[in-house]
Amino acid sequence: MTLEGVSKSYGAVTALHSVDLSMKAGEFFSILGPSGSGKTTVLRLIAGFELSDSGRVFIDQKDVTAKAPFERDVNTVFQDYALFPHMTVQQNVEYGLMVKKVGKVERAAGARAMLDVVRLGGFGDRKPGQLSGGQRQRVALARALVNKPKVLLLDEPLGALDLKLREEMQVELKAIQQRVGITFVYVTHDQGEALSMSDRVAVFNEGCIEQVGTPREIYEKPETSFVAQFVGTNNIFTADRAKALFGDALKATGSMVAIRPEQIRLSKTGMANGMSVRVIAVQYLGADTRIHVSVDKQTTVIGIGASEEYKGMLVGEDVWLTLNN
Amino acid sequence: MQVSRTSRISLRMATYGVLVAMYLPLVLVVVLSFNSSNSFSWPPRKFTTRWWSTILDVESARHALLTSIKLATLAVLIAVVLGSLLAFALQNFSFYGKNTVSFLAVLPIALPGIVTGVAMRNTFMRFGWDLGLVSVVAGHATFCIVIAYNNVAARLRRMAPNVAEASSDLGATGWQTFRYVTWPLMSGSVVAGGILAFALSFDEVVVTTFTAGSGVETLPQWILNNFSRPNVLPYVTVVATVVMAISLPLAWLAQRLSDGAESLAGR
Numbered sequence: 001m002t003l004e005g006v007s008k009s010y011g012a013v014t015a016l017h018s019v020d021l022s023m024k025a026g027e028f029f030s031i032l033g034p035s036g037s038g039k040t041t042v043l044r045l046i047a048g049f050e051l052s053d054s055g056r057v058f059i060d061q062k063d064v065t066a067k068a069p070f071e072r073d074v075n076t077v078f079q080d081y082a083l084f085p086h087m088t089v090q091q092n093v094e095y096g097l098m099v100k101k102v103g104k105v106e107r108a109a110g111a112r113a114m115l116d117v118v119r120l121g122g123f124g125d126r127k128p129g130q131l132s133g134g135q136r137q138r139v140a141l142a143r144a145l146v147n148k149p150k151v152l153l154l155d156e157p158l159g160a161l162d163l164k165l166r167e168e169m170q171v172e173l174k175a176i177q178q179r180v181g182i183t184f185v186y187v188t189h190d191q192g193e194a195l196s197m198s199d200r201v202a203v204f205n206e207g208c209i210e211q212v213g214t215p216r217e218i219y220e221k222p223e224t225s226f227v228a229q230f231v232g233t234n235n236i237f238t239a240d241r242a243k244a245l246f247g248d249a250l251k252a253t254g255s256m257v258a259i260r261p262e263q264i265r266l267s268k269t270g271m272a273n274g275m276s277v278r279v280i281a282v283q284y285l286g287a288d289t290r291i292h293v294s295v296d297k298q299t300t301v302i303g304i305g306a307s308e309e310y311k312g313m314l315v316g317e318d319v320w321l322t323l324n325n
Numbered sequence: 326m327q328v329s330r331t332s333r334i335s336l337r338m339a340t341y342g343v344l345v346a347m348y349l350p351l352v353l354v355v356v357l358s359f360n361s362s363n364s365f366s367w368p369p370r371k372f373t374t375r376w377w378s379t380i381l382d383v384e385s386a387r388h389a390l391l392t393s394i395k396l397a398t399l400a401v402l403i404a405v406v407l408g409s410l411l412a413f414a415l416q417n418f419s420f421y422g423k424n425t426v427s428f429l430a431v432l433p434i435a436l437p438g439i440v441t442g443v444a445m446r447n448t449f450m451r452f453g454w455d456l457g458l459v460s461v462v463a464g465h466a467t468f469c470i471v472i473a474y475n476n477v478a479a480r481l482r483r484m485a486p487n488v489a490e491a492s493s494d495l496g497a498t499g500w501q502t503f504r505y506v507t508w509p510l511m512s513g514s515v516v517a518g519g520i521l522a523f524a525l526s527f528d529e530v531v532v533t534t535f536t537a538g539s540g541v542e543t544l545p546q547w548i549l550n551n552f553s554r555p556n557v558l559p560y561v562t563v564v565a566t567v568v569m570a571i572s573l574p575l576a577w578l579a580q581r582l583s584d585g586a587e588s589l590a591g592r
Contacts (some may be wrong), residue, residue, distance in 0.1 A: 011520050022520065045495055048494075049490055049494075068493070069490070069493040069494050070494070070495075070496045070497055070498055074494075075494055075495065076490075076491070076494045078487055078490075078491060080485065080487070081489050082485055082487040082490065082491035083488075083491075083508055084488055084491075084492075084505075084510075085374075085488075085510070086509050086510055095492070095505070096495035096496050096497050098497050098505075099492075099497040099498075099501045099505070100496050143495065144494075144495075147495065147496065193481075289451075
């Protein structure tokens, strides 16, 4: 799947600026970005719901730039599922095969097999209205996968689920993707989701690609300050400022420096190469606690550590800051 | 909501009072259709089925009933086709003047019938078209379209916008999407709109009076014309009862259909 110089505007608003992107067969590819970054537009252009102003879209080496959605070998899992409310689960899943005139027996078997893959065997006679959110999500997945598309597009598919279910579905989605071996293009604004599931991630901002790489590259070697900021709560400084603050403790190159919160160590007892800072906010997160400290009037640094260790830190206290390398 | 005992009782009384005031007269009409007397005398001294057994001999009533059914059927057919297409267009496309079109489409229901009637009569006469069944059908279609349009538009607005996209994404052509997804989801509202429009057309008097020539007499007009003739009056009550017996189940059906038993959200 390849996008070549694809641009799209809605009236005066440019949603995408000449985007180049290519995905490998069978890969789990995430498009990560804040709302309004153009990530959903990319998806709609691949699906064919929108046509690009310029540039070309290739699926499996074939130019599909001007093709209608029903002529493209891709399927979509919508954010709000878009199941057909008047059909049973079985009919929903059979739909793609039915409109392609696959025989009755064959399509019923195909749909049943796919319902088993998403662990909804035995739910075929229900209507979508009788299912929970997580179940509808899996029907939507089965309905798309039964067509054996070259590429499956997922538009924030877990957005409407609660946290617990979302985490379960993340594991399950990844497992299903590996089992069926189809390219997944997964749009999300949740960096945790993107990092934990993907083979590669593209970070979008204001209609442009900021960086494409493996989750590890994106997290550990952000190429732009936007990526550093958006993927994990990073403390970002210019190289000179970082040098002035942390001195030789910092091993870094480049014009901007990002320090991840888990690299920051705070301690109540004085340390040799430590810097005295003041606690201005404490956020208890369960296993971890996030602490905001002020280095001087302009600079706030965010650190994160085990709650057990940071138990005694109070707002207004002076503590010592060092860097873990 | 918590309501005190006294207000609960008085609210209940008020509700029953209003319902009785509305429906008792209808019951009286039914009772009177069995009254052996020619006048609306009360209480009826003797009951008879004479009026019911001879109603089919009253040729003018039979003729009027046929005219009304023909008229309502034609007006509803036009209204359902045009109203559904309009609702579809306004829902799916954005174009210059869209709000104006939508406003003009529903305006006839707010216009007094007498204005519509006079305006149409004038226009027909000016152009030298004969008044007859066709002109009445045109007059009725103006307000029937509004009912059909409103019903279908309300349903389309409640439909999840992306079910059609999902269908297309799964490989369905435009026609298949309409046939398997859009139509099944909207058909109830089309039928419900048609039934309501039929009921509205069936008892319309004002527009009918202005747009019908001398040759056309609908059932409501027949009732109006014969109301003060003592020897026909019992037949009027029979006809009124028949009309009720037909329209009540239809109204109930229309309500069932437009409520839609299943959720349309598609979630």
